[in-house]
Amino acid sequence: MKIYTSITEKINQGKKMFATLIDPDKITVQRLKDTVIKAEKAGVDYIFIGGSLLIDNCVEDSIRIIKETTSIPVILFPGNPLQVSERADALLFLSLISGRNPEMLIGNHVTIAPILRKSKLEILPTGYMLIESGKLTSVSYISNTTPIPYDKDDIAMCTAIAGELLGLKLIYMDAGSGANNTIRSSMISRVKENISIPLIIGGGIKSPEKAVEACKAGADIVVVGNAIEDDMNLMNSIADAVHSIG
Numbered sequence: 092m093k094i095y096t097s098i099t100e101k102i103n104q105g106k107k108m109f110a111t112l113i114d115p116d117k118i119t120v121q122r123l124k125d126t127v128i129k130a131e132k133a134g135v136d137y138i139f140i141g142g143s144l145l146i147d148n149c150v151e152d153s154i155r156i157i158k159e160t161t162s163i164p165v166i167l168f169p170g171n172p173l174q175v176s177e178r179a180d181a182l183l184f185l186s187l188i189s190g191r192n193p194e195m196l197i198g199n200h201v202t203i204a205p206i207l208r209k210s211k212l213e214i215l216p217t218g219y220m221l222i223e224s225g226k227l228t229s230v231s232y233i234s235n236t237t238p239i240p241y242d243k244d245d246i247a248m249c250t251a252i253a254g255e256l257l258g259l260k261l262i263y264m265d266a267g268s269g270a271n272n273t274i275r276s277s278m279i280s281r282v283k284e285n286i287s288i289p290l291i292i293g294g295g296i297k298s299p300e301k302a303v304e305a306c307k308a309g310a311d312i313v314v315v316g317n318a319i320e321d322d323m324n325l326m327n328s329i330a331d332a333v334h335s336i337g
């Protein structure tokens with residue numbers, strides 16, 4: 092449990108963490124290399140890799156390139172069971188607890204379980220919660236689930252508590268890739284105050300200010316994808332802002 096231990100140790104030290112999300116379908120080899128070099132210089136804590144689709148089947152190659160370039164831990168954030176690679180360090184084993192689609196809650200997990208059992212990947216059982224964000228996101232459409240309404244903090248809280256009681260080790264609240272609205276602070280803090288496992292927040296974060304807002308509300312790890320695809324220099328300012336908290 093190296094990565095999970097590193098997350099909890101940082102939380103115990105009062106530190107906040109920043110993860111860059113790379114969608115292998117949306118990035119060229121050269122841009123991937125440049126992004127990873129900048130991530131290393133910026134002090135990014137984790138690289139998440141995954142996407143809702145898998146058009147070019149390039150997860151393996153992308154991780155190989157990342158691993159040749161940096162020692163930042165690579166964590167799979169799979170949009171589907173095909174996005175599993177032994178080259179990564181860990182896997183967010185996502186159960187979509189905000190939804191009521193049995194395949195996303197347990198079905199896909201049964202399919203992939205024997206493969207994961209044999210792999211060396213560190214498995215991070217994660218309660219994944221989609222939060223409504225002002226538009227239909229890819230993950231909501233693909234997963235065929237309804238996100239938790241933007242202003243229903245109590246539903247989010249109860250869902251996260253249920254996830255923790257079921258034994259999940261992380262909660263990831265996601266407004267979805269390219270969300271119009273980030274998750275509001277009151278929802279983040281309501282959840283954080285009622286769980287004792289690490290909380291990941293992502294979706295629509297485009298600035299250091301928004302990342303800091305999420306951290307101050309209770310996020311332990313903030314995830315940024317789209318905004319970094321648009322401007323990789325943002326990694327520096329977001330990493331500095333997140334790491335200066337606490």
Ligand code: 1GP
Pocket residue numbers: 112265266267268269270292293294295296314315316317318
């Ligand atoms: C999406 O939380 C991630 O699953 C990141 O979202 O691409 O909008 O930063 P963005």
